[in-house]
Amino acid sequence: MEAYLFYIMAAVAVVSAVYLIFEKNPVYSILYLVMILISIAVLYLLLGAQFIAAVQIIVYAGAIMVLFLFVVMLLNLSAKEELKDALSFQKIPAIVMGIVLLSAIGIILRSKIPLGKQGEYTSAYVHDVGNTQLIGKLLFTKYLLPFEITSILLFIAAIGAIILAKRK
Amino acid sequence: MTNVSVMTFNILSVLPILVLAGFGMIVLFVDILFSKRLGDKNILAYLSLAGIIIAAIVSRGTTPIALYSFNETFVIDNYSLFFNFIFLLSTGLVILISHQYMKRENINYGEYYALILFSTIGMMLMASGADLLNIYIGLEVMSISIYVLTGLKRSKLTSNEASLKYFLLGAFATGFLLYGVSIIYGATGSFNLKEIADFLINKGDVTGPFVYLGVGLIIIGLGFKVASVPFHAWVPDVYEGAPTAVTAFMSVGPKAAAFAAFIRILMTAFGSTHYEWQKIVYVLAILTMTVGNVVAVAQTNIKRMLAYSSIAHAGYLLVALVAANTLGVSGMLFYLLTYVFMNIGVFAIVIILSQRNDGFMQINDYAGLGYKHPLLAIAMTLFLLSMAGIPPTAGFIGKFYIFSAAIKSGYIGLAVIGMINSVISVYYYLRVTVVMYMQEPVREFYPLTISPFIVAAVVISVIGTLHLGIFPSKIMELVQQSILTMR
Numbered sequence: 001m002e003a004y005l006f007y008i009m010a011a012v013a014v015v016s017a018v019y020l021i022f023e024k025n026p027v028y029s030i031l032y033l034v035m036i037l038i039s040i041a042v043l044y045l046l047l048g049a050q051f052i053a054a055v056q057i058i059v060y061a062g063a064i065m066v067l068f069l070f071v072v073m074l075l076n077l078s079a080k081e082e083l084k085d086a087l088s089f090q091k092i093p094a095i096v097m098g099i100v101l102l103s104a105i106g107i108i109l110r111s112k113i114p115l116g117k118q119g120e121y122t123s124a125y126v127h128d129v130g131n132t133q134l135i136g137k138l139l140f141t142k143y144l145l146p147f148e149i150t151s152i153l154l155f156i157a158a159i160g161a162i163i164l165a166k167r168k
Numbered sequence: 169m170t171n172v173s174v175m176t177f178n179i180l181s182v183l184p185i186l187v188l189a190g191f192g193m194i195v196l197f198v199d200i201l202f203s204k205r206l207g208d209k210n211i212l213a214y215l216s217l218a219g220i221i222i223a224a225i226v227s228r229g230t231t232p233i234a235l236y237s238f239n240e241t242f243v244i245d246n247y248s249l250f251f252n253f254i255f256l257l258s259t260g261l262v263i264l265i266s267h268q269y270m271k272r273e274n275i276n277y278g279e280y281y282a283l284i285l286f287s288t289i290g291m292m293l294m295a296s297g298a299d300l301l302n303i304y305i306g307l308e309v310m311s312i313s314i315y316v317l318t319g320l321k322r323s324k325l326t327s328n329e330a331s332l333k334y335f336l337l338g339a340f341a342t343g344f345l346l347y348g349v350s351i352i353y354g355a356t357g358s359f360n361l362k363e364i365a366d367f368l369i370n371k372g373d374v375t376g377p378f379v380y381l382g383v384g385l386i387i388i389g390l391g392f393k394v395a396s397v398p399f400h401a402w403v404p405d406v407y408e409g410a411p412t413a414v415t416a417f418m419s420v421g422p423k424a425a426a427f428a429a430f431i432r433i434l435m436t437a438f439g440s441t442h443y444e445w446q447k448i449v450y451v452l453a454i455l456t457m458t459v460g461n462v463v464a465v466a467q468t469n470i471k472r473m474l475a476y477s478s479i480a481h482a483g484y485l486l487v488a489l490v491a492a493n494t495l496g497v498s499g500m501l502f503y504l505l506t507y508v509f510m511n512i513g514v515f516a517i518v519i520i521l522s523q524r525n526d527g528f529m530q531i532n533d534y535a536g537l538g539y540k541h542p543l544l545a546i547a548m549t550l551f552l553l554s555m556a557g558i559p560p561t562a563g564f565i566g567k568f569y570i571f572s573a574a575i576k577s578g579y580i581g582l583a584v585i586g587m588i589n590s591v592i593s594v595y596y597y598l599r600v601t602v603v604m605y606m607q608e609p610v611r612e613f614y615p616l617t618i619s620p621f622i623v624a625a626v627v628i629s630v631i632g633t634l635h636l637g638i639f640p641s642k643i644m645e646l647v648q649q650s651i652l653t654m655r
Contacts, residue, residue: 108377117357117367145182145238146305149293152189153309156286159196160316163279164331 002046013039026072030065037061048123051131178237181244184227184252185289191219192285199278209276213267213621216281220260227252234653240360241299246650250501251295251428258420258508259288264625265516266413268617272524273411275320284417287313291425295432300349300359303429307345307393310425311338314418318410324525330409337402338392345389352382361437368440383438383445393426394482397455407475412522415471416515419478424504427485431497434489436654442492450490450582457483457589465596470518470531473596477555480593481507484570487586491573498647499569505643506554506562506636513551513629516622517544528611531600536609541616545604547630554633556597557590562636
């Protein structure tokens with residue numbers, strides 16, 4: 001059951017990503033992006049990361065996508081104004097190189113099945129402690145320094161937004 | 169409920185970062201609260217310099233052993249202390265050269281100084297991170313400040329374009345880095361550099377291609393930040409479009425920080441797989457040196473020429489990374505220090521001679537400088553000779569150490585290519601000198617307004633370039649000490 005759900009959601013994400021790129025209308029593109037984010041949120045749920053899944057839906061699919069839509073509507077882009085492709089000669093070499101890269105990765109992965117290391121946070125352990133509690137514990141103990149530095153990062157972003165956007 | 173064990177953390181270990189963050193906030197508050205009474209905002213430059221000096225005082229000295237804190241995610245060793253010195257020195261010099269420039273360009277915002285200080289925090293975090301997560305956050309803090317600084321001149325289109333280009337490509341490159349970090353986590357089960365190294369030494373064969381994929385992606389992400397070919401496409405436009413003082417800043421500090429992270433990640437965590445990543449870095453080094461130097465020959469704008477020269481210098485530093493021995497790393501650290509002096513020195517003189525809105529940025533505008541302003545011309549000649557690697561300047565010693573490290577590791581072909589590239593670079597560096605001394609002036613050298621700050625920066629750079637070139641042994645000892653505690 002879980003395996004089927006994984007394949008379905010992965011397929012939805014990949015197909016939406018393809019549509020996102022080839023769709024001419026920017027509003028439809030954004031809706032496909034929402035599809036990708038939601039299907040990835042389901043993948044998180046399958047991995048037992050409920051908190052991350054909820055945050056993914058609330059922050060990305062909710063807040064950031066609304067912002068995207070606002071910007072697209074404010075810019076008033078119409079589908080007819082197609083962007084000119086200044087580098088059209090790149091298209092065929094890019095496709096060829098992409099196929100070469102994919103087959104190289106495929107050959108390497110087939111020659112030797114890579115195994116990752118079993119981490120310390122197995123799904124049983126996460127279930128035992130609780131999802132949100134575990135994230136909170138890690139943020140405030142092991143990763144305290146990066147967590148605090150993130151506040152400077154947000155501060156810089158706020159300063160940057162103000163200084164670049166304010167009119168004289 | 170879970171039991172939360174209080175971890176060991178040593179607040180003193182992050183004291184330089186706290187000092188810089190505090191002074192960044194103070195600068196912002198002073199700017200807002202007293203903006204009516206400040207006038208030309210000299211006090212903000214003084215405050216930032218005070219912050220730099222205090223941070224340098226608290227992070228001075230050496231330590232006999234590597235001190236880990238914050239649950240082994242942050243490390244103070246001689247290596248990170250040496251890099252802290254490089255970052256603080258370059259930021260201090262940039263504040264000295266930017267003071268007059270910001271007023272002239274009418275972009276004398278208080279936020280400029282705060283962002284430069286915050287960006288330095290990111291660099292320090294990258295050099296002291298013992299954990300991939302810390303290095304990543306440091307990289308973001310550093311880069312986002314610079315994206316904003318690049319677009320500071322809002323009325324100029326090229327500045328906006330440079331900022332947007334740098335932001336989009338930079339975000340893309342950071343994505344590569346983060347993808348690499350996540351694959352490494354999946355393969356080894358840790359972000360910690362030491363734990364990754366232990367895992368690879370003991371059970372490296374089970375993870376196989378995953379580790380190579382992760383290392384390759386990390387090399388792409390950091391290769392973008394050090395401006396190595398083929399991830400260099402942003403460099404010329406961004407260097408040309410950014411305000412000149414910001415160009416000086418981003419050509420020195422971030423490059424040093426990215427190299428600091430590069431060495432620490434590749435040598436500490438992936439030291440056991442170095443035969444694999446050396447091949448990639450080998451190709452990158454040859455491409456970066458050659459493309460940088462050959463394209464620089466054709467440039468007529470001095471900022472673009474310096475952009476390509478900065479690409480070429482990244483190539484020489486990558487040669488040291490390929491050598492991957494003690495001499496190579498110490499040569500790289502020495503070269504980064506000399507690069508601070510010579511590069512900021514050149515940019516200081518470019519700022520003195522340019523005019524509002526980037527007037528007089530062509531190399532031909534330097535014609536006749538040798539007669540009108542002989543002292544400036546002598547300083548400029550010294551910096552350019554040092555960049556070309558001609559004795560008795562610091563650049564010669566740096567290149568000497570790097571190429572001898574490459575030969576010692578058996579990469580004779582690489583050292584020969586590096587030397588051929590050095591010879592090519594002599595052409596375009598000396599062309600500026602020839603124009604300065606042997607051509608009739610094409611522009612009016614109106615009486616230049618030179619602030620004492622920028623004179624101090626030029627004098628410090630001249631002394632640094634000559635001192636490191638003539639008496640390198642003392643700094644060399646310090647550098648060798650700084651890599652002893654690393655592994």
